[in-house]
Amino acid sequence: MLDTIVKFLFSVIRVSTPLVFGAVAACVTRKAGLLNLAIESMMLASALTGVLVSGATQSLLLGMLAGFAAAIAITMIISYSAFVLKCDLYLVSIAMNTALVGGTVFVMYLFTQQKANTAGAIPSLFVGSMELPLIKNIPLLGGILSGHNVLTYVAFLMVFLVWFLLYKTKIGLRIRSVGENPQAAESVGISPRRIYFLSFGMSGFIAALGGMYMSMGYLTWFARDMIAGRGMISMSAMNIAVGEPVSATLAAMMFGTADALSNYMQLGKFPSELISMFPYVCTVAILVLMAVIRTVKATAERNKI
């Protein structure tokens, strides 16, 4: 039993990793006052580009650099359309998500003549897993925390880095001040447009890691539509936490737990419709619960005054 719980918690961390990347990526733009709807497409683009370039060059570094470049290129197209050309940010983001669902298949077909996945079509590289020294010897905890993919550890490191960036650096202060009140920030000489570009760029960088975790770690190939709504789920994790990176990570892991639980439920005799519904019902339930808690708190505060 204990062994099963350890393995279950291990799988929770593994399943949550892309959600954590996505949630943290969403936090950066949220703190600048903007919702990043296009995380899905950034993850898809980097997942594909990483696989294609690492397969072609046989260099993991080049593959990952190309993955970052692809995601950042997308953020730049979105930012340029929205902040310079004044298109609607959300429409551009949704268009990008839709375009890349087919666009990635199109590019995959161009380079590999495959339309379902690149497994077996190109010898792409991937990031391996690693054992944590010392921690791996601790009973139970070692089994849960050690032996994950390197990118999983990067994800949790990234949570801290983003928290540090937002709350302990000058640039973080600027991002937050633009998020609070762009006019006030502009009056003291901060260009909101530049901050928007910057926060979207950083968001793309972090989302790219999530995409590459999917195709170069978790799985070792690109498959069509492989992000499968993870970008959207991580956005709702960010929303629950109102853009705080640490709580957003906890929310993302809550969704990861629901997902992992649904995989373990498959072993029991549950109706399959119930199982496939489970993670999404959890998402809605948690969102409602958080909204209720917030309303109650706000009412209590008002009554105090």
Place this chain on the structure above:
Amino acid sequence: MKKLLAILLTLAMAASLAACGGSGGGDKPASGGASSGAAAQQGASGTADGDARSIIYLCMNLGDLSFNDLGWEGSQNAAEKYGWSADVIELGKDTSTYENAFVDALDSGKYDLVVTQSNYGLSDLCIKYAPEYPEIDFISFDMSATADISGIDNLFGIAFKQNEGSFLAGALAGKLTKTNKIGAFVFNDVPVGNDFVTGYVAGVREANPDAEVSIAYGGGTADASKLQEVSSAMFDSGVDVIYGISGSAYPGLAKEATGRGGIDSGLWCIGVDSDMWTVYKASENADYADVIVTSMKKNVADSIVYTIDRMVEGSLPFGKVEPYGITEGGVGLADNEYYRSKTPADVLEYMDSLQKDVVDGKVKVPSYFDFEDYDAFVEWRDQ
């Protein structure tokens, strides 16, 4: 700059549409009304004379190294054999667009023989539109054996007895397991998927009544990460043989089993639809092949050629769904050198005699379609 961006975005949208929608029907406009009318008339009267025909193959998407690809291979082989033309339309994941694409293909007038699989409502489209297009012949493979298409005299249905092949897979799993825990992952909770399950569970119970079977269902999408997580949970719980009934998601299972040491560590996988060991061995992921002891083959390609042969001879009974089982060569275990070398000798012997018993009718394999309703099946499955 604005214009450039607009062009770029338009291109991106166009690329997405091209990849999602059909390639065959969309790219090439119909070659004119007059000639298409003539072709259609030829189709109605000229099958027996061996006139050139044109096949249109409709599927979800190619590249699964499995079911979708096999249907296309069969269509191409038949076309090559008779000097006909064959086009493919990949309908993509959005099933709500299927009906439009289907009718567009029929209306193009270019095609007089439709070959399509049954899943995702495609066989329902055949049933719906075959009477409206009497000049076009329809062959739908992988239909459920109980579908009633009598009276539609331009539609022929191929049903595979996946329960018979899966019965053998289940018996093999029952003999191979050391932990008496066996698993299966099914692409979706649909009748054909459950027919696999019925045969598999019956096979396990035949060969090893003590073994316990866990059945996991996917959500109908080819999500390899889902299959990887589910198989990881199964292996963790002590399952040592998994039958992955999803061609597109199969790499997820193969990767998980390979990562855990595969057959050398006592973990076995059974493939589906195509001879997956041979297919994977020839690909860049050759190391994944070694966990797949054998596959439950649906001989889709050969069955389509066989059906078209009968059509050309004029002996194909349209308006009927015919089951192709082990006897007809429609299904069976992939009998490759790897299967022969990895399976213990006594198990091989048992499997060969069991297969003979099924062919001779000594062993009756239950089918999902024999159950009264879904609940009766669930009760039998979980007993």
